[in-house]
Amino acid sequence: MKTEIIKFDNVFLNQTAAVVGSKEKEGPLGDKFDSFCEDDRFGQDTWEKSETEMVKRTLEALLTKSDYDWKDIDLLAGGDLLDQCIATSHAVNNNGIPYLGLYGACSTAAEGLIIGSAFAEKGMVVGTLASSHFCSAERQFRFPLEYGSQRTPTAQNTVTGCGSFLLSQNKSLVRITEAVIGKIQDNGISDANNMGAAMATAAIDTLTRYLQNSGKNVNDFDLIATGDLGHEGFELAKEYAKSTGLILGDNFMDCGMMIYDLNTQDVQAGGSGCGCSASVFAADICPRIADGELKHVLLIGTGALLSPKSIIQNKIIPSVAHLVCFERC
Amino acid sequence: MQIDYLLILKAFLIGGILCVIAQILIDKTKLTPAYILVGYVCSGVLLNGLGIYPKLVKWAGAGATVPLTGFGNTLAEGVKQAIEKDGAFGIIYGGISATAAGITAAILFALLWSILFKSKNK
Amino acid sequence: MNRKQYIEFAEGRAKRTSSLKNCIWAFITGGMICVIGQLLFFVYSTFMKDEKSAYSLASVTLVFLAGLLTGLGLFDKFANFAGAGTLVPITGFANAVASPAIEGKSEGYIKGVATQMFVIAGPVIVYGSASSVIYGIIYYIYMVIAGNI
CATH class of the missing domain: 3.40.47.40 (Stage V sporulation protein AD)
Incomplete structure (x- = not known):
């Protein structure tokens, strides 16, 4: 299989x-x-x-x-x-x-x-x-x-x-139990100033693959955090998920929106970049799992695979999203 | 020093309008600033050819010379005068020699700033 | 949602900056920069007879000031709300030349500063001079036909 x-x-x-x-x-x-x-x-x-x-x-x-x-x-x-x-x-x-x-x-x-x-x-x-x-x-x-x-x-x-x-393999309070490797896909977005829109569908598709094959549903998790969709991509992801019949509730969040205060800091739609999900998980979410505040967490690391040249050439942005499942022991 | 207050008002008006046109182009189309700047310079050359821009410079002073269309206008004005002086050869040197002051200043000062300053975190 | 519907949906909801507010700021800042240019012209015309040279020197001064503000790290903050108001005047050109030059310093003065200086403003020079040549050719032909040359 x-x-x-x-x-x-x-x-x-x-x-x-x-x-x-x-x-x-x-x-x-x-x-x-x-x-x-x-x-x-x-x-x-x-x-x-x-x-x-x-x-x-x-x-x-x-x-x-x-x-x-x-x-x-x-x-x-x-x-x-x-x-x-x-x-x-x-x-x-x-x-x-x-x-x-x-x-x-x-x-x-x-x-x-x-x-x-x-x-x-x-x-x-x-x-x-x-x-x-x-x-x-x-x-x-x-x-x-x-x-x-x-x-x-x-x-x-x-x-x-x-x-x-x-x-x-040395025992600790947090385990990594499951993962889904994302498939590269493009949804037709080529605007490098709207990467959230480019990555939103990849995030939902990976999440859907995971839920379908694991038999779990979104309420089994204390937190489902996407990597860096930003406010724009986050809202798009929710809408897109809804159109596929997946309703995402309050446990769905985005690291790009958690790291900054979008109302007071001048960061447009939120954070992005490798360091976004990495630092939010390393400093905030993983310690919260270890403390027992969160027990079952999904990270959906989203990536917009563009290069300086592909931006200038107006190429469509291929996107990918990998899923990692964290559990409190 | 003679200060023509009406000319200041006219400079404000024309300079402002030229900027608003570009702002609308940026907001409503997908044109990036680089395209806008190139478009403005070429428009300046064209408007000089149509005889419009020299009149605008006379009417609004710096309101017409400071925006990049003014740069295009100077290029066109320079090529015209060079042709009248040296014939066909003027086609080649007229434009850049008329705008040499602006270009050399931009290069020289940029070199100076690069020696004096470092880029800062935002 | 298919691909086409998604693109339409995503582009449709993407907020654009409030254009009216942008336009007002562009008008005020762009107008003010031209007023500064005009005032500089009045100063320079006290000792310069040629009007064109005085306007030219006024522009050169603006290039100097815009570059200085760029170096001090203030220009981009100003441009963030002024938009086209700082882009269209010669100040935008000066900033486009000075900013990559300052940043190119990390690659050295030859490979960095000098090589990167015209990475943004280059097209203005290229198409400006190209269009002046095209204009020159047309003007020359016109002069020949009119019998002035």
């Missing part, structure tokens, strides 16, 4: 860490992050180096909080938005850990957790991470930072943040 749902019997989430920028610190989850940087530079002279430094600090925080040392880690899997994942590659340079670079756009956090869980199931100790930085992403995908332009309300604000997770 075709495998729709991947089941993990023995994968535990041992530790999480997240480091963010100033805007994220000012947001509703501000107090929960491990550390932040006031000017988003992390003491570096280029934005690319800043992102690398942020990734380094996140990994340091992860190891400091856990009982592990660099030499205990069997695999590090992670990525970011910069072309060819340079921020992550530079951050793990010379630390002697086998490394897999990942690119899943904003779905990288979920992609990393799925790949990490597969290796952890084999008995390895795996670190995963996903990072994005507003300034380096803006340079790459949009305009120079000082360029004066008006943002459309459907555009999203790239999160400056890095979240990392430590997975192994």
